[in-house]
Amino acid sequence: MPEVTVKNLAKTFGDNSVLRDVTFTIKDGEFFTLLGASGCGKSTTLNCIAGLEHPTEGSIAVGGRPFVDASAGVFLPPEERNLGMVFQSYALWPHMTIAKNLALPLNIRKVPKEKQKTLIHDALDKVGLAELSARYPHQLSGGQQQRVALARALVYSPTVLLLDEPLSNLDAKLREQARAWLKRLQEELGITTVYVTHDQEEALALSDRIAVMEGGNMIQIGTPHEIYERPAAPAVAAFVGRCNFLTGKVVGQDGNRHSVRLDASGDVVRVDSERPVVVDDSVTVAVRPERLEVTAAEGAAGANRLSTQVITSSYVGSRYEYDVRLGDQVVQVLSGNGGLSGEVALVFDPSHALLYADRVELPEDQRDLLTVAK
Numbered sequence: 001m002p003e004v005t006v007k008n009l010a011k012t013f014g015d016n017s018v019l020r021d022v023t024f025t026i027k028d029g030e031f032f033t034l035l036g037a038s039g040c041g042k043s044t045t046l047n048c049i050a051g052l053e054h055p056t057e058g059s060i061a062v063g064g065r066p067f068v069d070a071s072a073g074v075f076l077p078p079e080e081r082n083l084g085m086v087f088q089s090y091a092l093w094p095h096m097t098i099a100k101n102l103a104l105p106l107n108i109r110k111v112p113k114e115k116q117k118t119l120i121h122d123a124l125d126k127v128g129l130a131e132l133s134a135r136y137p138h139q140l141s142g143g144q145q146q147r148v149a150l151a152r153a154l155v156y157s158p159t160v161l162l163l164d165e166p167l168s169n170l171d172a173k174l175r176e177q178a179r180a181w182l183k184r185l186q187e188e189l190g191i192t193t194v195y196v197t198h199d200q201e202e203a204l205a206l207s208d209r210i211a212v213m214e215g216g217n218m219i220q221i222g223t224p225h226e227i228y229e230r231p232a233a234p235a236v237a238a239f240v241g242r243c244n245f246l247t248g249k250v251v252g253q254d255g256n257r258h259s260v261r262l263d264a265s266g267d268v269v270r271v272d273s274e275r276p277v278v279v280d281d282s283v284t285v286a287v288r289p290e291r292l293e294v295t296a297a298e299g300a301a302g303a304n305r306l307s308t309q310v311i312t313s314s315y316v317g318s319r320y321e322y323d324v325r326l327g328d329q330v331v332q333v334l335s336g337n338g339g340l341s342g343e344v345a346l347v348f349d350p351s352h353a354l355l356y357a358d359r360v361e362l363p364e365d366q367r368d369l370l371t372v373a374k
């Protein structure tokens with residue numbers, strides 16, 4: 001399976017610049033996800049690879065074969081790219097059986113009828129639906145229709161699979177099952193896959209690597225672990241998982257250990273970070289709720305320990321979720337300690353916080369609640 005190379009991709013619609021200088025390489029057999037909020041340019045990127053959009057600038061090559069090179073006037077039509085595509089709407093023909101639906105792309109490619117039979121059977125077999133080839137789409141469940149759409153994309157052995165929010169029409173339970181099944185299938189087939197979603201959990205569960213997009217730019221490319229544990233920017237930390245953002249000022253340094261006076265409470269916390277910040281810089285300390293602990297007891301030696309008051313607590317299954325007041329801000333904590341109220345210590349290890357140069361600008365209505373949910 002080939003590599004996908006995208007270089008300096010840009011796309012404008014009239015005056016509207018929706019992709020800016022996007023560059024990435026997808027490795028052979030990789031499951032690569034474009035993740036971001038609605039309108040950030042995920043589908044436009046995918047459609048440029050598919051040949052459904054003409055990029056304004058940049059180049060795209062698959063397996064070394066140029067698909068697009070805007071400066072050289074190269075544009076390979078979509079039907080010559082041999083890519084498999086599945087969209088959110090499965091777009092199956094309702095008046096045709098499943099087998100006939102799968103025959104359509106083969107007819108276009110002028111595959112002989114006898115060979116078609118084997119290919120259709122094999123493709124349906126891959127998605128576990130070989131027995132249902134004579135049914136019509138309305139005789140299948142949503143999840144089964146989704147598998148047929150995938151089989152139709154696989155039936156002509158595409159070089160790369162492009163999936164645009166393919167699971168978003170399924171209900172939550174089915175979606176989780178489909179996710180596990182899709183991951184297994186992709187691994188078995190070893191097919192290079194580009195996946196578009198705005199669902200961070202889906203992206204974390206499925207991907208070998210994730211590209212987080214914002215406003216037409218790629219702000220970080222990394223493994224799910226890197227994206228979650230080492231977000232390159234506060235926007236990534238806020239979009240993937242939940243995070244508390246505490247603004248402050250650097251008041252001291254010892255190697256990679258920085259002391260930061262928090263605006264909210266005046267407390268000084270220690271944060272381990274390789275970020276090049278200096279004393280007097282305005283910064284943001286970001287800590288995930290599960291990296292914070294509330295306790296009535298002494299915290300571990302060397303940890304940050306701040307005085308807070310519990311505002312609310314609730315049991316969320318296996319853990320407790322607390323809102324605690326730290327000075328004039330509210331901080332969210334996911335803790336194993338239940339039943340706490342009143343004055344508690346908020347504890348976290350200096351290596352469990354992230355440090356960002358500059359203060360995160362928050363909208364007026366969120367100044368008090370600095371936890372940005374997804």
Ligand SMILES: Nc1ncnc2c1ncn2[C@@H]1O[C@H](COP(=O)(O)OP(=O)(O)OP(=O)(O)O)[C@@H](O)[C@H]1O
Binds near residue numbers: 039040044
């Ligand atoms: N044909 C078009 N003409 C004009 N603007 C467009 C066109 N297609 C997309 N856009 C704009 O480009 C921007 C990016 O759209 P795109 O569909 O790539 O976003 P997305 O991240 O996939 O969002 P969603 O998750 O909502 O599909 C949006 O602001 C959208 O309105």
